[in-house]
Amino acid sequence: MSEPTATHVDAESNSVQVLPASFYPSRLSHASHRRREDGIRALLPLESRPGLISLLVGKPNSETFPITSMQFNIRDTASPNGEATMQLTEEELNDGLQYTFTNGLPALREWLFGLQERLHGRRKGEGWTITIGAGSQDMIFKGVNALINPGDAVLIEAPVYAGTLTIFHTLDAEMIEVETDGHGVCSHSMREILENWPPSKPKPKLFYTVPYGSNPTGSTATLERRLEVLALSREHDFFILEDDPYYNLYFGPANRPPSYFELERDLPEVGRVLRFDSLSKIMSSGLRVGFASGPEAILRVMDLHSQAVNLQASSFSQMIALKVLSAWGYDGFTAHTARVAQFYREKRDVFEAAMQRHLAGLAEWTSPEAGMFFWFKLLGMEGDSEYIIRTTALERGVLALPGAAFYPNPRKTAYVRASFSLLPEDQVNEALRRLREVIVEVRKANKRG
Template sequence: MGDASAEEQKAAQAAPPAGPSATAADASPPTPFDALRLLSRQGALRTEGCLRQLLSKYHGVEGLVAMNGGLPPQASFPLTSLQFGVAGVAEGETEAVELSPEQLAGSQQYNIAPAGFPPLQRWAAAHVAALHAPPGPHRVLLTAGASQGLELVCSLFLDDGDCLLVEEFTYPQARTRSAGQQAASRHRGRRQPGCMLECNLAPRSCRVLPVPMDHDGMLPFQLEQASLSLLSAAANVLEQAAAAGGPQPKLLYTVPTGQNPTGACTPLERKRAIYDICSRHGLLILEDDAYQYLQFPAGPLRPPGLAGLPARSSYLSLDTQGRVIRLDTCAKFLAPGLRLGWAVAAPAVVGKMTDLLNAQTLGPSGLSQGIAYRLLETWGGEGLERHLWRLQAGYAASAAALHAAARRHLEGLAEWREPRAGMFMWLRLLGVEDASDIQEELREARVVVVPGRACHPRASDPSFRCPFVRVSFSHLPPEELEEGMRRLGAVLHSLQQQRQ
């Protein structure tokens, strides 16, 4: 693989200066960030296998008699044709689409191209260039969804006991033990089984430093004593980490759009401030933007589609130094069962990710890649635009229905903001010290929500109390959202009466 294509670089050069220090008077290029110095022990040792290197190096060379690969013959593949219906090619119509014999054969073969199925990888690269216009060198790697991307990054950059920064409430699969919990665990000489990351980081015993947030996401600044003096919250956390000793943070993990669990959307200027802080402290930024396409700020009647999404407003769009690793997924705008996504980062970082991905799975499913490409090819730009309009309008209608139901049943019992992106509404339960304490009452009322402490680094600390809950509106019809809010309201009202 080479660096970004000429098409991508042209798009990036056409973008306005996006980096935090890019000004008209700034003639010197930014100093590239050496992300590889932060590699874990495994990441430093990870290389491309010699057989894999030999196979990919000569793949596609015209006239070559390739006797170097242990590849099954095409005649051995059991699928001889594959046809499926695609909705949205034209308004209200479904079109039958078929993989060509060559595409079908290639989809059943090993992934030979290291970055993924070449036509789909080129589509993703052009999509990234148009939507984000990364200002620095970058490459695009197809993955088996953002979850694989997370695991690749964690394996390559985090050793046992390493430290990272996250939003105060974060995606549960990105949760680790808090600093206090880890210290207490060391003091007792054993690990607490409930205090570690559920999936990605638990085996690494990583330590988390939560950064305070509001409805616009992670707080880079806090107003100090109602003056105009601004204090960096993230920097404070970093200073505390330095004073405490031990491993210093390597990485900041963030879900910037429709954040899971809070639904927050981080504005561009706040991203600039956070990028500046990370630049000063030598941090990687892991941008997990799964809900980017699920934005509906104007409600169900005016979905933005793709053309109306904020362009050049990601951390990747600001990345002049090569410190951002961006993860995208097909799960939220196509189908999670495809298990597809892509990662974008500096060439050296993507090279390491590619080596590890090929060691783990030899890339995403070939059939999924072939189907996704034919789907996107059949749609074209107009079809994808129509699909996103419908998708966003549906999510917006569900969010509005949940908000309206909450107003009918939770007034005086909870506080919330109407969702404008993502899949979730974040509620603060009034008069409830910890939402986990009422799970039995909710179960009896036949309604289930996610207690906020499940999304907090201190989830297993019994002294931590959290009155928040996460409510999903993404998959339920309006009548069930209504009934769910009615049942939740009845439980809260009953508890309120008991307190009185």
């Protein structure tokens, strides 16, 4: 049987042309093909049939659980005391304390389907689905595992979120760096890489990117670059892994670019974008709730992976998240995330003013438009920030992250990442004053030496 070509489309519903299920098997990893459904979880959905008496699952009896009620307060700008009380109903508490489906609490998935439609224009039933995980990191790990075999080539924007590098390292992927600048990934460099690809070598299977407020650079990819990357993904047959935890922390110009997930909807062959969202930056990082949206064939394999390692993300965390999200509604969600983005915009402004005050002429940077990081280059350090940050600066009582941690392949870099999410203004000023002292001293010593 011949492999379906990339131009083969399965269905045309509401003008969305979805890649067929047969497109995916040859693109999945060997491990994905070996994954098997757990016999119990395979039958779990049948339990919800009306009138059915289930003897299926060894669920513990919640009458034996110690927690009998759950109440908590949330911030509420409309209420006089600034708070609103949430009380889980008996049914919600039971569901939250019990096992649930591998892909998540059904009501939370429904809410998230609605959110993706509002934010990204992708409707349920158009060849994609949602799986909830223990943070987006969990989903990224499983997404990469679904696609990559040892030795496979992958395109990775550089610098990049260090937390995913460990995934690609573990899988022994060949990481091909695609440079970035203040406008996100340099899609023309990606084109050059792909057009000069050795004919005998299998092409990269995926491109991993953090398109909004990138960790570490804080930059956001422009629309033009996103469109070029999407076009390349079709020309050269690779998936786009869109890791977007800072999507809702955007505070740049109003005409923000759409996500890859949204942009691909209007192209032929929908089904090459695997998107990762997180509640960590907008609700709580400790709840550990994130979710993946993308092709059913890939998410199915990710679910089988979960069945083998952790069965599901915490039902309790999902229930708390659902309770808050349902109380907000979609408009409340938008209002909340706008407030969070404004909070970080103010933090960014405070940090940037302190950068101007202490590091003008000693460092270079581009102002971030989303997220919580400043990425700056130390000038006069002979292209290496590692030593000064790890030794001299640390001894003077200031800790930042040397930029080398964010490159797939070992290298020296003069860049440093500083997070502006937590510190109050006086500490920001003190930290950057200390850093200034260190830089001035080292530059003097370099000149003498």
